[in-house]
Amino acid sequence: MASKTIKVDYLARVEGEGAFKVVVRDGTVRKAELRIFEPPRFFEAFLRGRSYMEASDITARICGICPVAYQMCAVHSMEKILGIKVDDALRELRRLLYCGEWIESHVLHVYMLHAPDFLGYDSAIHMAKDHGDLVRTALRLKKIGNDIMTMVGGREIHPINVKVGGFYKVPSKRDLQSMVENLKWARDAAIDMVRFVAKLDFPDNERDYEFVSLRHDKEYPLNEGRVVSSKGIDIPVEEYDQHFKETHVEHSTALQSHIVGRGPYFVGPLARYSLNFDKLTPTAQQVAREAGLGKTCSNPFRSIIVRSVETVYAVEEALRIIGSYEQPEKPFIAAEPRAGVGCAATEAPRGLIYHRYEIAADGSIVHARIVPPTAQNQPTIEKDLTSFVADWLDLPDVELQHRCEQAIRNYDPCISCSCHFLKLDIDRA
Amino acid sequence: MADKKKPRLAVWKFASCDGCQLSLLDCEDELLAVAGAIDIAYFPEATRGEISGRYDVSLVEGSVTNAHDAERIKEVRKRSNVLITIGACATAGGIQALKNFADVKEYIPVVYAHPEYIHTLATSTPISDHVKVDFELRGCPISKKQLVELVSAFVAGRKPVTPPHSVCIDCKLRGNVCVMVAHGAPCIGPVTHTGCDALCPSFNRGCFGCFGPKETPNTKALSGQLAELGMDSKAIKRIYSTFNVNAEAFREESKRHG
Incomplete structure (x- = not known):
């Protein structure tokens, strides 16, 4: 087989604008590029001079699907500078809000964006014509995630209730209790979701990843923990910059990340699951085993199962938090700004996200740095695709293009975030 | 009702966070009803299927921040009978319009190591600065309630009810x-x-x-x-x-x- 270029000019069912290009010469894949052309919006530049209190509201606008991830990193960074620690019920409420985002984002990806590939439809809306109950169940489950966001955050997209030190207003015990019946239904629906996706067809594509995620002594990681990897990194988040570096490549408005001295790594549900299986609830562990997963999973095509398992976890964790919640006396811990540097990493639905801020004595931001999950994964996605495409070169272009798109959706790329991405271009000429 | 009589809807993205078009997928209770009343002809965030030709209504998210998008919006306008902007980016330029009041050449190296790879305009501008806009939906993000009202009004052929008070x-x-x-x-x-x-x-x-x-x-x-x-x-x-x-x-x- 000769040479050709396959390109997808605008990848569908991903969040943001991106494209994909594969260059094939004499039957060998020379290069796979994930082109991120999402226009840059320069958040790190215009955050300078803003108040430390504004960072959570402003950085939320980087991504409409995972605003909580940005808000949590921003407030935790600022709280480190101010020397305050948000604990007890306020900490639990933040975890609950994040559970809402995980449920909403994972269900969106599993059913609306990813499942149509496995079942042979263009979209969940087309899928609904033959699988009406499935899509209706998915929408109800997604809505329950959004209900948590609305209850705790004020609204599902760009919540308004997150504040440095805590929240503007905290819900009553009764408010939260009103969600329990729906969450109990959601637990059963999420378990059924794992069983459903476990029956899909998956190619054998185990990869040798260096997984990176947070890890916490007592819980599955959301807002807090050490940064660990499957090849030996175990550091406090303050040392992140010593181990991870970003570079700027011509074909992408997202910066790409590498582990210093080693190369690409992988964040997200597979990493989190493989590094923290022991911290999942017994039910989540059991449904994962029934779905044929081991304690680790390095086949990106099976990420749809892992996201479903994490959804079970998030629903159960929400129920646990609500069950033990007592309304705190004050919605936030007050503190005055002071000059300093603070950083934080949390687990966005798509993986580890890192923020670092320097603020002046008056609370104005001097320097901001934001490292979103998809930018960290971009080199790994390109490396994986180079390998996958080599096995698919005998396919007709239309089918090869569709396979590539499907493979990219395994990573649930969030392009608005990463550029703060997709177009497929297969060059065989 | 024959499918061919349904109005064709397209959803377009410019510089934005995707939140406003996500609002459509967040209408969990109404989404299937909406999909029953209209043909979703172009909506890459939700579907890889695409119906070519003209669109009865285009929802446009995001602002214009580069030369390519300044041309692309003209094409969208040409192919759309009705063009509606959704959200603060499309309607006012968004948070990224902060660069309009700064030196963008100074902004680029703050974020990017190779400024020469970045092609951006000095400004982030609303869609109405570039083409005729038939209706604007405000908000960062838009309100789901107003979005459902907008789509319902369009299907019914009436003006949407979105009050202008404070x-x-x-x-x-x-x-x-x-x-x-x-x-x-x-x-x-x-x-x-x-x-x-x-x-x-x-x-x-x-x-x-x-x-x-x-x-x-x-x-x-x-x-x-x-x-x-x-x-x-x-x-x-x-x-x-x-x-x-x-x-x-x-x-x-x-x-x-x-």
């Missing part, structure tokens, strides 16, 4: 205690367009202007009140300079404060 009025209707009077919280609800149902004051915080300026806003008088709360000019400038910084009333008031 957040302040909604607050009174909800019976909220005024956060500015009672708690001294800075609030731009008196000059901000309704749409959120007075969300922030209902959570004990001041409005920060997600829906942009209302009709005939008295920003000057409000700024006087904000100064009396002890806000310095830098803080007053900041409060108008967020997601709708490039909307005329907020832009001009922001400029008055340095």
Whole structure:
């Protein structure tokens, strides 16, 4: 087989604008590029001079699907500078809000964006014509995630209730209790979701990843923990910059990340699951085993199962938090700004996200740095695709293009975030 | 009803966070009904299927920040019978319009190691600066309720009902205690367009202007009140300079404060 270029000019069912290009010469894949052309919006530049209190509201606008991830990193960074620690019920409420985002984002990806590939439809809306109950169940489950966001955050997209030190207003015990019946239904629906996706067809594509995620002594990681990897990194988040570096490549408005001295790594549900299986609830562990997963999973095509398992976890964790919640006396811990540097990493639905801020004595931001999950994964996605495409070169272009798109959706790329991405271009000429 | 008679809808993205088009997928209770009443002809975030040809209505999210998009929006306009912008980016330029008031050449190296790879305009501008817009839906993000109203009105062939009054009025209707009077919280609800149902004051915080300026806003008088709360000019400038910084009333008031 000769040479050709396959390109997808605008990848569908991903969040943001991106494209994909594969260059094939004499039957060998020379290069796979994930082109991120999402226009840059320069958040790190215009955050300078803003108040430390504004960072959570402003950085939320980087991504409409995972605003909580940005808000949590921003407030935790600022709280480190101010020397305050948000604990007890306020900490639990933040975890609950994040559970809402995980449920909403994972269900969106599993059913609306990813499942149509496995079942042979263009979209969940087309899928609904033959699988009406499935899509209706998915929408109800997604809505329950959004209900948590609305209850705790004020609204599902760009919540308004997150504040440095805590929240503007905290819900009553009764408010939260009103969600329990729906969450109990959601637990059963999420378990059924794992069983459903476990029956899909998956190619054998185990990869040798260096997984990176947070890890916490007592819980599955959301807002807090050490940064660990499957090849030996175990550091406090303050040392992140010593181990991870970003570079700027011509074909992408997202910066790409590498582990210093080693190369690409992988964040997200597979990493989190493989590094923290022991911290999942017994039910989540059991449904994962029934779905044929081991304690680790390095086949990106099976990420749809892992996201479903994490959804079970998030629903159960929400129920646990609500069950033990007592309304705190004050919605936030007050503190005055002071000059300093603070950083934080949390687990966005798509993986580890890192923020670092320097603020002046008056609370104005001097320097901001934001490292979103998809930018960290971009080199790994390109490396994986180079390998996958080599096995698919005998396919007709239309089918090869569709396979590539499907493979990219395994990573649930969030392009608005990463550029703060997709177009497929297969060059065989 | 034969499918061919359904209106064709397209959803387009320019510089944005995807939140406003996500709002359509977040209409969990209405999505399948909407999909039953219209043909979703182009919506890459939701479907790889695409129906070529003209669109009865295009929903446009995001602002124009590069030369390629300045041309692309003209093509979208040509292929759309009705063009509706959704959200603060498309309607006012979004938070990224902060670069309009800075030196973009200075911005690029703050984020990117190779400024020569980055092609961006000096400004982030609303869609209406480039093509004729038939209707604008405000908000950062838009309100799901207003989006469903917009689509329903379009299918029924009537004008959407989206009132232009201030957040302040909604607050009174909800019976909220005024956060500015009672708690001294800075609030731009008196000059901000309704749409959120007075969300922030209902959570004990001041409005920060997600829906942009209302009709005939008295920003000057409000700024006087904000100064009396002890806000310095830098803080007053900041409060108008967020997601709708490039909307005329907020832009001009922001400029008055340095």
